[in-house]
Amino acid sequence: MWQYTEAVHDHFLHPHNAGPLDDANAIGEVGSLACGDALKLYLKINKAGVIENTGFETFGCASAIASSSVLTDMVKGMRADDALKITNKDIATALGGLPKQKMHCSVMGQEALEAAIRQWKGEPPVPHALEHGEMVCKCFGVTDAQIIRTMRENGLKTVEEVTNYTKAGGACGECLDKITEIVGKELSLKPLTEIRPKPRMTNVRRMQLVLKTLDEEIRPRLESDGGDIELVDVDGRRVVVSLRGRCSQCRSSDVTIHNLVERLLREHVEPDIIVEEA
Amino acid sequence: MRTVYLDNNATSAVDQSVLTAMLPYLSTLYGNPSSMYAFAGQASDAIDNARESVAALLGAGPDEIIFTSCGSESDNTAFWSAVQTQPEKRHLITTRVEHPAVLNVAQYWERQGYRVTYLGVDNKGRLDMDEYTGALSDDTALVSIMFANNEVGNIYPVQRMAEAAKEKGLLFHTDAVQAVGKTPIDLRHLQADMLSLSGHKIHTPKGIGVLYVRKGVRFRPFLRGGHQESGRRAGTENVPYIIGMGEAARIAAENLQEERMQVANLRDKLETNLIERIPDCIINGDIENRLPNTCNISFKNVEGEAILLMLDRLGICASSGSACTSGSLEPSHVLRAMGVPFNYAHGSIRLSLSRYTTDSDVDYVIEHFPGIIKTLRAISPYKD
Numbered sequence A: 001m002w003q004y005t006e007a008v009h010d011h012f013l014h015p016h017n018a019g020p021l022d023d024a025n026a027i028g029e030v031g032s033l034a035c036g037d038a039l040k041l042y043l044k045i046n047k048a049g050v051i052e053n054t055g056f057e058t059f060g061c062a063s064a065i066a067s068s069s070v071l072t073d074m075v076k077g078m079r080a081d082d083a084l085k086i087t088n089k090d091i092a093t094a095l096g097g098l099p100k101q102k103m104h105c106s107v108m109g110q111e112a113l114e115a116a117i118r119q120w121k122g123e124p125p126v127p128h129a130l131e132h133g134e135m136v137c138k139c140f141g142v143t144d145a146q147i148i149r150t151m152r153e154n155g156l157k158t159v160e161e162v163t164n165y166t167k168a169g170g171a172c173g174e175c176l177d178k179i180t181e182i183v184g185k186e187l188s189l190k191p192l193t194e195i196r197p198k199p200r201m202t203n204v205r206r207m208q209l210v211l212k213t214l215d216e217e218i219r220p221r222l223e224s225d226g227g228d229i230e231l232v233d234v235d236g237r238r239v240v241v242s243l244r245g246r247c248s249q250c251r252s253s254d255v256t257i258h259n260l261v262e263r264l265l266r267e268h269v270e271p272d273i274i275v276e277e278a
Numbered sequence B: 001m002r003t004v005y006l007d008n009n010a011t012s013a014v015d016q017s018v019l020t021a022m023l024p025y026l027s028t029l030y031g032n033p034s035s036m037y038a039f040a041g042q043a044s045d046a047i048d049n050a051r052e053s054v055a056a057l058l059g060a061g062p063d064e065i066i067f068t069s070c071g072s073e074s075d076n077t078a079f080w081s082a083v084q085t086q087p088e089k090r091h092l093i094t095t096r097v098e099h100p101a102v103l104n105v106a107q108y109w110e111r112q113g114y115r116v117t118y119l120g121v122d123n124k125g126r127l128d129m130d131e132y133t134g135a136l137s138d139d140t141a142l143v144s145i146m147f148a149n150n151e152v153g154n155i156y157p158v159q160r161m162a163e164a165a166k167e168k169g170l171l172f173h174t175d176a177v178q179a180v181g182k183t184p185i186d187l188r189h190l191q192a193d194m195l196s197l198s199g200h201k202i203h204t205p206k207g208i209g210v211l212y213v214r215k216g217v218r219f220r221p222f223l224r225g226g227h228q229e230s231g232r233r234a235g236t237e238n239v240p241y242i243i244g245m246g247e248a249a250r251i252a253a254e255n256l257q258e259e260r261m262q263v264a265n266l267r268d269k270l271e272t273n274l275i276e277r278i279p280d281c282i283i284n285g286d287i288e289n290r291l292p293n294t295c296n297i298s299f300k301n302v303e304g305e306a307i308l309l310m311l312d313r314l315g316i317c318a319s320s321g322s323a324c325t326s327g328s329l330e331p332s333h334v335l336r337a338m339g340v341p342f343n344y345a346h347g348s349i350r351l352s353l354s355r356y357t358t359d360s361d362v363d364y365v366i367e368h369f370p371g372i373i374k375t376l377r378a379i380s381p382y383k384d
């Protein structure tokens, strides 16, 4: 039996945002019945480019349903451009981790998200480079470009890991030689350290960096305008602040938050920080 | 929480009287049956009785019964012995729907240079007699055909198949792990040379199996060493488990006829009600010709593991042939061999009953199952 986390169980048994979304203007579909799992992700993106509402329909196992559910939570309220930066690892992490053989469920979530946002932008569902890759696994329809991308994003080093993440090689096995070749080439191309992903930032570390950036970079600039800033909360990558002094009455406080605070935090802490005003 | 155990083809509850029979041999009667004193003689006598009970269940002679550690060991031994005693023959016949304990062994010999015929099945999981007889050849070292299939419950015509093999003078083995205790087996009529069975499917604890080897059939041991089991299987006898196996065989023989009816009635009630209450599902297998306890049912457009986890929450234990449960990425080899359409194959659930299954267990499942499928279908992107 699979060892699923509490979070996987919760999202599976009580999925959030389940069902189609009638007024969705971005829909991403990946997977198929034949492959054993499929996800149809619905997003309602407003004029400002913010994902206002989400929905999903999933055919698949518990981790596929849980990945879909948690993803629809994660992206709600995000700007579409920021949502594009979500990786399959972020989805797995939000679930407290997935069994390694189930990582492909998180990859499916990420791909559906990307497909949906690309549709909204009027782009073809799959990036050019991926679509035009060479088909490697005909059982699951996986191209070399997809394999290389998943390897890079997740720091994969073995054929087995590639199968766990993309399913490629998991059925008839005819493509295994080809995958071995791709993995070998990819690993010899880059020193291992380079494709290993940056370690995830812990909450404490993130909090420290946020405070440091506020003190050293942001506050001095606001103070020169007679304002100040206070940190209210750090919740994952959401940083809640409140502006003080002149800035708080300033009608352009919104602009300040995004142009100055968010920009600097993204530069100094993590590229996907979102800043909100308390 | 209530537990409704419907996974008896995986393993079964230990029978109380089996346990009671075993207990003395797990504590005070610890003598080694090979020793030369009366204290150990008790164990030796008990093993003789157990051997007779197992032989009686199968219509065999006690000297044709070899105790092993499990069904897989019995299967491995059958192949090993057939290959070793007929080194000139280079061909094996089995089916595509065997248990891995046979399938992987056949594949092993294939890698050693043997030619292996894997007989296909139709969409009900039935073998084709013509294909079978066509495959028999003088070069065939062993034919190994399962008596009954563990996933869908199909009972194969091993009697006819064994006869055809006999006519050509070929060795015939049957993996009867799922059949024993569920359907009558009589080796006075069935011409099999070897037959495997496993204790824990008929209510012993896990860790005991049997290989029947017909008198006169040439044999080579798989496990060499001491002279136990008349030199056919080395290793100090697993006395308590052998005693348990004997008791389980005795109970099975005594209750087989009655139990078959009782279990089949409950299975049929379960199956008919599920089909009536849940749209778009199909029964997998050969409905007219299968084990009385097995129900393999596929639900369209939902995935098996998700069903299992929801059943689990209600205390219902079942299994699935879906890809996700096995750790593989494809549905079970049996369903694929049968060509079950993929929109059904991923949503297959096996419910397997036993003498301990009650009417209220079945009612409980009937009550809760439809809701689970409905919930999962509501969030499935495939609606038709």
Ligand code: FES
Residues within 6 Å of the ligand: A136, A137, A138, A139, A140, A168, A169, A170, A171, A172, A173, A174, A175, A176
């Ligand atoms: S082609 Fe990749 S598993 Fe079959």
